[in-house]
Amino acid sequence: MTETAVGISAVERSAADAAGTKTGSKSEQAYAAVKARIVEGTYTPGYRLVLAKIAEDLGVSVVPVREAIRRLEAEGLVKFERNIGATVSGIDPTEYLYTMQTLSIIEGAATALSAPLIDSVAIARARAVNAEMRDCLEHFDPVRFTALNQDFHSVLFEHCPNPHILDLVHRGWNRLASIRASTFRFVPGRAHESVDEHEALLQLIESNADADTIEQAARRHRAATLDAYLSLAPAAVQAKTI
Amino acid sequence: MTETAVGISAVERSAADAAGTKTGSKSEQAYAAVKARIVEGTYTPGYRLVLAKIAEDLGVSVVPVREAIRRLEAEGLVKFERNIGATVSGIDPTEYLYTMQTLSIIEGAATALSAPLIDSVAIARARAVNAEMRDCLEHFDPVRFTALNQDFHSVLFEHCPNPHILDLVHRGWNRLASIRASTFRFVPGRAHESVDEHEALLQLIESNADADTIEQAARRHRAATLDAYLSLAPAAVQAKTI
DNA sequence: GCCATAGTTATCGTATACGATTTCGTACTC
């Protein structure tokens, strides 16, 4: 759990990618490799994960691959049916709704818990990342925008006092990455709003706003993206909205 | 994930226990068996899970057992170190704090999301369970009290519209069960408060209080138990409190 | 021409086997 695909900055991310993450056991290798392929979108949702084939690709036997798949299943990235096989999960718009809603709650709490521990240096870093995000909007670079978005929140969360909550945040992000790679639609205007909300959030933290206020703002930040998505989504999904 | 040890009522729980849960694959069997032993306290925290031994006990080979252990690791019930082995995790008071805090947030959200969907029948059932809990206090039956406590909240959550959140609740409960089996200390008076808070919660739901109010009340309900624990805990843990 | 059924193939699930690593005990040295 120490080496989630998203718990690192954008630069490190690509570096680790190139290296192939060949640390530790073969099981670990397989886990990292398959996870990376899912998160980066090489294996898109619905993709059939044939154990023997993956094993051959990675130059290991099927046993460690099975183990890796099972771990990914526990994280929700993979669906594993008995005697049928494993497929990359995550296409379902309903799943997107569930994940975003959960993330909204978790991120809200994570931000509120972290806020008192964020110093001016971290604030400055976050602001710099946010400025870069604005640039991405002008040059239309949604991929980098997404990566920076994670970096922004990583800065906020890096001192989160509760590792369980941080872990849940990372799991949610991985989940979204897998979905985004195929089905995510860029909602017009939402990205600009998002950047503005980041700045507002930073100001709340700087001014030592009370925990509830920060929590609500952070929660709302994620929920707004969900709302924007829902405004475009089919009615069947909208009906599920709470 | 459909058959968590806690997602069922107290009676069913013991029944499934006796039956040995011999559904499906051997891997599934091993998973259910080991999980049950951890949750019920047969395997206490720190217990060394030797793969070969478990395999022999269950009459299967080590491969499915490994898989099961890995899944339990992903759920936080087991710690698995390379070339060392697996041990039941959960003794650390700090872990207790993290888990309770996370659960406080998750249960708060789960209650708020479920509230509009809870009908009068469910309310009545919950009230009946709560009455039984009062009985347990008079006859001092902490084990049954704990089981009923889960039943109470299960009734509230059974129609929770977001399965991800429900899953997180169950994981937290399992985690607590494993901890409770060894280190949990009954805090004097807290149980009585808890029962009163249940009733207050039901009244909020009946009166269609707004989501925020319900969420805060539910969150506070869990947090109060944590506070009671912390009042008895060593200073080192208290320092970690947020 | 279409449906049902039998055979084939692909893939999964698990057992067994063996090499790798760690731990523990013992003997040897200082």
Add this chain to the structure above:
DNA sequence: GAGTACGAAATCGTATACGATAACTATGGC
């Protein structure tokens, strides 16, 4: 007597092998 080094036992990690299950295909009957 204490510490270190060596060796044996226990346990883990992974490869290979084979039986079991499900998907696919082809053949025959209607």
